[in-house]
Amino acid sequence: MGNNEEVKLLGVWASPFSRRIEMALKLKGVSYEYLEEDLEKKSSLLLALSPIHKKIPILVHNGKTIIESHVILEYIDETWKHNPILPQDPYERSVARIFAKLVDEQIVNVGFVSLTKTEKGREGLIQQTRELIKCLEKELAGKDYFGGKTVGFLDFVAGSMIPFCLERAWEGMGVEMITEKEFPEYNKWVKKLKEVEIMVDCIPPREEHIKHMNHMGEKIRSA
Numbered sequence: 001m002g003n004n005e006e007v008k009l010l011g012v013w014a015s016p017f018s019r020r021i022e023m024a025l026k027l028k029g030v031s032y033e034y035l036e037e038d039l040e041k042k043s044s045l046l047l048a049l050s051p052i053h054k055k056i057p058i059l060v061h062n063g064k065t066i067i068e069s070h071v072i073l074e075y076i077d078e079t080w081k082h083n084p085i086l087p088q089d090p091y092e093r094s095v096a097r098i099f100a101k102l103v104d105e106q107i108v109n110v111g112f113v114s115l116t117k118t119e120k121g122r123e124g125l126i127q128q129t130r131e132l133i134k135c136l137e138k139e140l141a142g143k144d145y146f147g148g149k150t151v152g153f154l155d156f157v158a159g160s161m162i163p164f165c166l167e168r169a170w171e172g173m174g175v176e177m178i179t180e181k182e183f184p185e186y187n188k189w190v191k192k193l194k195e196v197e198i199m200v201d202c203i204p205p206r207e208e209h210i211k212h213m214n215h216m217g218e219k220i221r222s223a
């Protein structure tokens, strides 16, 4: 698949936004060239491809540039139609998109702001994040994955962001965020994600990732 096509992904190893694109490409079996970016010193290719946004991930497919991870995921799904990523049913598809927005807008906003605070300022934000994650807990009830029996759009968005990024950041600060007792469905889902080869392939190495998130948090707090 994709042998005579040009598929390039500009990403960053620790970024959930580019990791989720790799998950989708792997699910589709599309071969791609991965180009690691340094966001402190963005490459001329990145700036040429995305002069306004200047962010990763960027997908290049046969000379066309696609940006914004949700848009890229939809593009991949519509271009390579086998192993669908989004639900086939229009209502379920809308639900998946709305939950993906909840993750990337609300949960990310509150969850990562907690990193910028000192211990005292953190607790309220952490509690707010937990409340938001309860919506995901409900959505997972009775399912293996958000996508049902197989992983899909929301598993990529939420999976790359919450257990394999945000929780690691909190862990670096000594906060146990989403306990088994309070979030049994969520924790079952995380275990199931670790059984999926394409997901495991895209999870950043744990210790290095925690260190990286800690370093970012310290940098923000001391700024």
Ligand SMILES: N[C@@H](CCC(=O)N[C@@H](CS)C(=O)NCC(=O)O)C(=O)O
Binding pocket: 012, 015, 016, 017, 039, 054, 055, 056, 057, 067, 068, 069, 070
């Ligand atoms: N909404 C974007 C977010 C992407 C994003 O925030 N990328 C960050 C890295 S994690 C970035 O490239 N930041 C560079 C910058 O802001 O200068 C998406 O879903 O793709």
